[in-house]
Structure formats: C-alpha cells, structure tokens
Amino acid sequence: MSGVPVNDDVFAALANPARREVLRLLLEGPMAAGELAEHFDMRRPSLSEHLRVLREAGLVTEQRAGRNRLYSLEAAPLEEVTTWLHPFERFWRTKLTNLRDLLDEEDL
Amino acid sequence: MSGVPVNDDVFAALANPARREVLRLLLEGPMAAGELAEHFDMRRPSLSEHLRVLREAGLVTEQRAGRNRLYSLEAAPLEEVTTWLHPFERFWRTKLTNLRDLLDEEDL
DNA sequence: TTGACGCGTAGGAATTCTCCTACCTATCGT
C-alpha cells in the first residue's frame, strides 16, 4: 500500500518518551540496564520491558558482562524513519519557497 | 531531561500505520475525508478518529467545503522528528566509517 | 421541504500499553 517498506515496530518503539530517552542516553555509548534505570522515574521491571520493546525493534542490542547487561544503540532501523520522512521535507520548507526545494523535488 | 523539545503527540500519531498512510496520501494534495477512507479497510468513523488524532498533533488541517471536509497536510511538526533523529544519523552511517562522518561530528 | 449524502460523535467491546509488586536466575565477593 505504501511505497517504502516500513517497520511498524520502529515507529511504535519511538512512540514512548521513555524509550526515546533510552536511545538518547545510548548515544553517549553502551550503558548497563541499571545505570539506564537511574535516569528514569520508574521501577526497573518497567524499564526492562521498554528495553525488550527496543530490542525487538532492533534499536538496541544486549551484551552480557558479568551480572551486568550492557545495552548498545543500533541506530540502523532509524534510517527507515528518516527515509519515510523524506518526502515530507519539502512541505515544511515550502514556507521558504526557494528554488532549491523545487529542484530537489524534480530530482526525485 | 532531553536536549531537544519534542511533542509526544507527533510521535504517537506516527505510531499507527493508517495514520502514516493518511499523511502519505495527503502528499498528493488536500483530500476529502470520504476519499481518504476509500483507501482503507476500515469504517469511516474509525478513520475519522485517526483524522482527529492527526489534527490534534497538528499534522493535518481541516477545511469545510460544502458537505465535504478537505484535509490538508501540515508537515511542519514532522520537522521536530527529523531534528530528534539527527544525532543518530552518524551512528547508522558508522558502518561506512568514512572521514566525512567524523568531520560532521566535530562540526557539531 | 424532503430525502440522500458527507462526516463527525457517542458509546461499547476487544486488545494493547504501561506501570506495578512479587519472584526467579545468574554472578560476584567473602
């Protein structure tokens, strides 16, 4: 139905602010589940569930290190979000109504 | 908590595939609610609800034309999604490990 | 004015989400 293949799980994962914040925290580098949890006002099992959602969306990977579990960012699935977003870009830049936008459109 | 202000409603609106498809359809131009509905395998009240969600997220506007209601794309709120996505971009391009990515990073 | 049409709202059922409190497993230090 849509032109670009999209993974529903990725968009669904981003719908929750806590999960978005996890991804932002992982921008700084891998982090243990417990350290991640310190940044949130929720119990650890709840965060653990969010981490599962992120894992199933392919947005993080888990790596066991002793009794810790290090989570790492896997940003690749986010690329399809920007791919999906791309056709809309010229619309929010329409306000500028510059020639470059029109040219970009033609190039597609 | 996060550096960039984000509108939860926009991410939540994009979580549903039907709503994403509505936005894609509106890329072609304004469309009446009924015509939009023809593209979906659901009853009109259900789509009407999706349109309400999109309206409240600021992603579409409604304009009455006789007994029709024309919906138009308002892409501007999507810009903050790409803004949010931007810090992740270099991570999915890391696989290329090219110099440009590193330079881009330094420039931020 | 009357009937058909376009489309939203009301209300409800089924499902999913998001949080919680237990609880279990595995690992580390002593």
Place this chain on the structure above:
DNA sequence: ACGATAGGTAGGAGAATTCCTACGCGTCAA
C-alpha cells in the same frame, strides 16, 4: 557455600488504543 547485587519474567490493574454500530447534524438536489 552464602548473602548481596544485577536484571529479567510472571501476573495483574488501570488506562489508552482501535475498531465497531448507531445516531445526529449540516448540506445539497429535487
């Protein structure tokens, strides 16, 4: 081996999501 620590799973409550049917309101055409 034993207690403490890290962190997942189980199960459940409450809220939100997503669909439905029924209905109401405004508009158009005759």
